[in-house]
Amino acid sequence: MGSMQEQIPKGKGPYSVGCTDLMTGLGIEGSFLRLYYPSQNDPSCEETIWIPKKEYYYGLSKFLNLCRTVGEFVFACYVGAVTCPAKWNAAFKRGERYPLIIFSHGLGAFRTMYSAICIEMASQGFLVAAVEHRDQSSSATYYYKKNPTSATGGAASELHEEWIYYKKLKANEDEVSFRRLQVQQRAEECIRALNLLLDVNSGKQVANLLPMSFDWTPVKDSIDVHRIAVMGHSFGAATAIETLSKDARFKCGVALDAWMLPLCDEVYPRVHQPLLFINSEKFQWAYNILEMKKLDSTDLERKMITIKGTVHQNFPDFTFLAGSIVGKIFGLKGETDSNVAIDISNKASLAFLQKHLGLKKDFDQWNPLLEGKGLNVIPGTNVELPQMPPQPKQ
Ligand SMILES: CCN(CC)CCN(C[C@]12C[C@](c3ccc(C(F)(F)F)cc3)(C1)C2)C(=O)Cn1c(SCc2ccc(F)cc2)nc(=O)c2c1C=CC2
16 A cells, blocks of 8 residues: 555654553543553554544545545545554553643544654653544544344343534534534543543553453553643644643643634633644634734743644644645645654654653753744744734624
8 A cells, every 4th residue: 555655654752652442431421532652562463553444434525525435435445454653452561650641633533643643752652542522523433322122132232333423514503603612522522531541540440342452451550640731633722722721630732733713712811731832834824823822921831833834734644645746736745744744743742741741851852943943943923913913802
């Protein structure tokens, strides 16, 4: 399938990376996440399937307004065999407490879509839980329902998969209020995922509804409960900001190409944690940047950098799987090589996380990136801003 250059990049850090899925609780109130973690180096493990179920192809086709049969066929051919460079259900590497990142995906994406970022962070010694949101912003997601009495007369408590697909707004529907509701649910789902992982850390039994061969017991006492961060892309970045405002256990946040529309003005004064904005060159616009600047504060660390030659899709994994021509046409790639761009984003994130989680690693070597110093990076934004502050709403 993917020739040499069309693959999701491996982690560059010292740890081998494992990956597993966890779903707890029936219905949409449960938690659903993909965990990337430092693993034992078990060569017999398979690589992780990037998009694990065909319903995700249907969801993506619907989100991208492709016709269903064509979309499903194209995705099945092109990405059906794609794996990401993490060892599926590899044994967890015990021996230290790892800082934890909760990752929130963007509109139309789902939990597996940002594996280049999550795998890099795990290879550097983080636990990364990429949540899958059930707010109808994912292209597709599923939960389990108890079958009261299964028609085949099987076990009465057979679990039944229920799929939720991306909810397209009708022309007359008010997008802002719908997105503001969704961001609340998304933040709750990030907090629920943290609570679930803290329960695991304290030795609570994990009731995984998914048929997984992963042993969760070694995760007990392996989370550094004072070093927790939240990250997200686009709608997921707004979710990260909303989550910071709701829960002080998250010590800092990284907002990747944030989409600020779902956030109300009331949330900004409630964000007391350090925040890093990493923007693409092409996606941002003045009003969106001015919303980010409402978070500026004298005594709270707010950093913003822009990666030159990048587009919105430089953060999710598709950017690594398309050739340069198709990539440019679909807006999946910018002028800067996708591996170079994600490397800058990951290094800046690691430097920021070391600074604000108080890590004892060597990520401070990338501090200059946080000042916008380095190849393909600028401080702040490339977007021309009007001198006037945004007019207060009438
Ligand atoms: C026409 C649909 N229309 C819906 C509102 C706009 C669609 N759109 C631009 C797209 C996503 C695009 C894309 C993906 C993937 C291929 C593929 F071919 F590679 F599969 C192609 C083309 C189509 C670039 C975005 O929504 C951009 N965006 C995203 S994109 C997150 C995502 C989704 C699916 C993925 F597979 C990977 C990443 N996350 C956000 O949180 C926000 C926005 C905008 C505001 C807030």
